Amino acid sequence: MAVLVTGGAGYIGSHAVAALLEKGEQVVIVDNLYQGHKAALLGGKLYEGDLRDADFLATVFQENDIDGVIHFAANSLVGESMKDPGKYYHNNVYGTLCLLEQMQKAGVSRIVFSSTAATYGEPERVPIDEYDRTMPTNAYGETKLAMEKMIRWFDVAHGIKFISLRYFNAAGAHISGQIGEDHSPETHLVPLVLQVALGQRDCISVFGEDYPTEDGTCIRDYVHVSDLADAHILALERLRQGGDSAIYNLGSGNGYSVKQVIDVSRQVTGHPIPAKIEPRRAGDPAVLIASSDRARKELGWAPKREELEQIVASSWEWHRTHPNGYKQ
Secondary structure, eight states, X not given: OEEEEETTTSHHHHHHHHHHHHTTOEEEEEEOOSSOOGGGOSSSEEEESOTTOHHHHHHHHXXXXXXXXXXXXXXXXXXXXXXXXXXXIIIIIIXXXXXXXXXXXXXXXXXXXXXXXXXXXXXSSSSBOTTSOOBOSSHHHHHHHHHHHHHHHHHHHHOOEEEEEEEOEEEOOOTTSSOOOOOSSOOOHHHHHHHHHTTSSSOEEEEOXXXXXXXXXXXXXXXXXXXXXXXXXXHHHHHHTTOOOEEEEEOOSOEEEHHHHHHHHHHHHOOOOOEEEEOOOTTOOSEEOBOOHHHHHHTOOOOSOOSHHHHHHHHHHHHHHOTTTTOO
């Protein structure tokens, strides 16, 4: 029996693949390599193709005895989603529909879905829990919420059990130093800050310092990418053991501002990392912090690297030794 990981050559997907392999699982990966990297895969069987290609996807299910699916494949740039929402609906929502239809045909009834805190939008309260209102402030979050709802209806109609994991800001890199974060373009704060330390950027832009927070910059909950990978495996195990469909938040429960991330990065790298204040970006909530109590209790999930210094240090080790990402 094998686990199918869609988007498995991407940042979080590749860490999930690594964690599955460490546990002795057979892993099948589907990735169109639009954003992913072959070099990020430490093993497994790669099928290069698109979820929206029905014949391609049918072949993957026909050639492998798939026990469950972990679904990462999606476009995920908030800014791009606001400029080209059609692209996000077609790739994210339609791509997921194609996947669910093939799962139904193949009799595969377990899926762990990589969702996002962006489904909540501007939170009514902090920390956010799974029963809070979902009102996305960007098209990316809206497509992820649509994907969640679609998966739920496939459960109602066809018994495809799911666990949706809404996580906050993924950061860090694998303890081996072999895989890490390599996006083009890069939009995540931690790698952007570290690019300044590497001399690849003159300064880091801080988008807004007039938010209702202590230092005026946005606050986010950072969670180590390997801790996220562990949560996906725990979720799959819960479904294998007959667990019912559910939604869980994943976060450290600690909130750090943009300025705090920059300060910690200065300490870790020993570089001054100049910062430049820019206007706010549309669709950026002031504070996003998770309550992950439910995941800790029901999945037995316990993050191993909760401190920001640990997360930034592992990311720095990857970027320092791979200054050009996977293009060495």
